[in-house]
Amino acid sequence: MKNYSREEKLKGKKIGFVPTMGALHQGHLSLIRKAREECDRVVVSIFVNPTQFGPGEDFDRYPRDLESDVRLCEREGVDVVFAPSVEEMYPENFSTWVEVKGNLTETLEGAHRPGHFRGVTTVLTKLFNIVIPDCSYFGEKDYQQALVVKKLVDDLNIPVEIVLAPTIREIDGLACSSRNRYLSKEERRAAKVLYQSLLRAKTEIQDGEDNPSCIISSMEDLILEEPLAKIDYIAIVDPVSLKPVKRIRGEVLVAVAVKIGKTRLIDNMRIKSVF
Numbered sequence: 001m002k003n004y005s006r007e008e009k010l011k012g013k014k015i016g017f018v019p020t021m022g023a024l025h026q027g028h029l030s031l032i033r034k035a036r037e038e039c040d041r042v043v044v045s046i047f048v049n050p051t052q053f054g055p056g057e058d059f060d061r062y063p064r065d066l067e068s069d070v071r072l073c074e075r076e077g078v079d080v081v082f083a084p085s086v087e088e089m090y091p092e093n094f095s096t097w098v099e100v101k102g103n104l105t106e107t108l109e110g111a112h113r114p115g116h117f118r119g120v121t122t123v124l125t126k127l128f129n130i131v132i133p134d135c136s137y138f139g140e141k142d143y144q145q146a147l148v149v150k151k152l153v154d155d156l157n158i159p160v161e162i163v164l165a166p167t168i169r170e171i172d173g174l175a176c177s178s179r180n181r182y183l184s185k186e187e188r189r190a191a192k193v194l195y196q197s198l199l200r201a202k203t204e205i206q207d208g209e210d211n212p213s214c215i216i217s218s219m220e221d222l223i224l225e226e227p228l229a230k231i232d233y234i235a236i237v238d239p240v241s242l243k244p245v246k247r248i249r250g251e252v253l254v255a256v257a258v259k260i261g262k263t264r265l266i267d268n269m270r271i272k273s274v275f
């Protein structure tokens with residue numbers, strides 16, 4: 001992988017990189033297409049990274065389908081699929097970790113999944129060193145992850161541009177995610193409540209409601225009407241610092257994490273207030 005990237009860079013080629021954990025969906029494909037448009041070479045990594053899963057999370061059952069992922073990549077004109085093994089990425093004596101400290105990693109997903117972002121930033125540092133991309137593409141569905149990765153590359157002077165692309169949604173609004181594959185038919189129907197709750201927040205904010213607690217409790221009411229749903233968190237935060245806002249002014253990020261049956265889903269929306 002390194003040799004390929006070094007050679008292409010010597011030829012003056014711009015390398016676009018889409019890091020993934022596989023089970024590719026329309027969200028990934030939109031990132032690949034953006035990279036294809038903006039770069040000369042496109043590299044996709046497929047690696048279910050064990051260090052970003054907590055104990056009791058879904059590492060073992062995370063969907064793996066390398067053959068069909070590679071076929072999709074071929075169809076999208078991807079130049080290289082980099083799919084290392086766990087042993088290659090984390091040999092027995094592996095002992096270095098890369099961690100972004102502070103509010104960005106302590107709140108929202110960080111608060112509910114301890115160690116998650118440390119695993120993400122460690123594996124991405126390794127992948128950036130191996131793939132040596134000019135640009136790397138991330139979806140806004142994992143908005144907090146994108147902010148953490150931007151902080152990582154800023155703080156450590158990693159010479160890669162982080163490019164964000166909009167969340168891709170199914171017809172009923174459910175954000176594309178590899179974890180949607182876990183949902184039974186009944187759960188899949190229930191899962192649209194995440195997006196519906198974000199739309200309710202949008203309507204209320206655009207109607208002039210500026211008290212975050214009122215909006216959060218109205219979102220809770222909607223989600224709790226769905227018997228299969230269990231709220232992990234609902235938050236209204238500043239889209240740069242991720243700190244909770246006291247009053248809604250300018251743009252805010254509304255973020256939700258909800259369990260549908262055993263499957264934990266997240267979603268978010270950036271919403272501009274009328275104030």
Ligand code: PAF
Nearest residue numbers: 019020021049120123142
């Ligand atoms: O978003 C993901 O799929 C993962 O967190 C990433 C960025 C591929 C790192 O393992």
